Amino acid sequence: MHEEMAERLNLPALEKGWVWLVGAGPGDPGLITALGLQALAQADVILYDALVDEQLLTLSDADKIYAGKRAGVKSCKQDEISDLLVRLAKEGKRVLRLKGGDPFVFGRGGEEAQALAAAGIPFRIVPGITAGIGGLAYAGIPVTHRDTNHAVTFITGHGVDGKLTKMDWAAASRGAPTLVLYMARKFAGEISRELIAAGRAPEAPAAIVLNAARTNQQVIVTTLAGLAALEAGNAPSIIVIGENVRLAAELSWLTSRA
Numbered sequence: 587m588h589e590e591m592a593e594r595l596n597l598p599a600l601e602k603g604w605v606w607l608v609g610a611g612p613g614d615p616g617l618i619t620a621l622g623l624q625a626l627a628q629a630d631v632i633l634y635d636a637l638v639d640e641q642l643l644t645l646s647d648a649d650k651i652y653a654g655k656r657a658g659v660k661s662c663k664q665d666e667i668s669d670l671l672v673r674l675a676k677e678g679k680r681v682l683r684l685k686g687g688d689p690f691v692f693g694r695g696g697e698e699a700q701a702l703a704a705a706g707i708p709f710r711i712v713p714g715i716t717a718g719i720g721g722l723a724y725a726g727i728p729v730t731h732r733d734t735n736h737a738v739t740f741i742t743g744h745g746v747d748g749k750l751t752k753m754d755w756a757a758a759s760r761g762a763p764t765l766v767l768y769m770a771r772k773f774a775g776e777i778s779r780e781l782i783a784a785g786r787a788p789e790a791p792a793a794i795v796l797n798a799a800r801t802n803q804q805v806i807v808t809t810l811a812g813l814a815a816l817e818a819g820n821a822p823s824i825i826v827i828g829e830n831v832r833l834a835a836e837l838s839w840l841t842s843r844a
């Protein structure tokens with residue numbers, strides 16, 4: 587089945603000594619791309635992240651190395667991951683670096699690609715569906731909608747020092763009607779206060795999508811002020827602030843039809 591698909595779609599092969607940086611999408615294993623499946627079928631070794639659905643790994647006989655980083659859990663250092671990718675490729679392995687969502691969206695895929703480029707290792711980037719778009723779709727929230735927002739800003743709440751990202755929050759607030767925040771739950775209160783201070787209405791619609799596109803997905807619809815009351819927790823979550831959140835009432839489909 588896979589070989590027929592690969593042939594019909596004329597998919598390139600994952601060759602020896604190459605690294606493919608592949609996005610697995612958020613949650614639902616069905617969201618991986620055809621190129622991602624090709625890599626799973628052909629890899630000798632897979633380095634995978636915490637947010638990759640384990641079902642996907644069962645599709646491959648390759649050696650599997652956990653390279654995850656999750657809040658509160660002992661994690662691999664980024665340099666070690668990059669060094670390992672380079673070493674495995676130099677050994678002539680076909681290497682799949684499997685990351686949650688899209689490798690180039692708040693996923694440090696750029697840093698890994700830089701390490702490969704510097705070491706002269708051939709690589710391919712296979713984009714994936716990012717949580718801030720696909721995860722919202724699973725919550726019935728279109729990331730853009732003609733009636734609500736013509737622009738969107740993606741922000742990580744988590745700064746390099748582990749604190750709230752240092753940025754001009756007032757400018758971010760003015761920049762686009764809809765803000766989509768990754769790694770922001772811990773800082774939801776601070777973000778809410780920054781945006782209200784910048785002039786956003788406290789009653790503006792907001793939502794948090796926990797475990798998006800997973801069987802245990804949870805969507806909490808609240809207001810910008812209400813974000814401050816969110817409980818702490820480790821489940822991966824996306825926060826969205828903007829009028830497009832109201833569409834969830836009409837377009838929510840996963841819980842009603844699952």
Ligand SMILES: C[S@@+](CC[C@H](N)C(=O)[O-])C[C@H]1O[C@@H](n2cnc3c(N)ncnc32)[C@H](O)[C@@H]1O
Pocket residue numbers: 612613637685686687688689690691692693715716717718721767768769770795796797798799800822823824
């Ligand atoms: C290190 S970032 C990786 C983002 C990933 N590269 C992407 O494009 O989705 C991890 C953060 O992505 C978000 N995330 C990833 N998967 C998610 C999911 N299934 N549900 C909710 N949020 C998710 C969360 O904010 C999580 O803390």
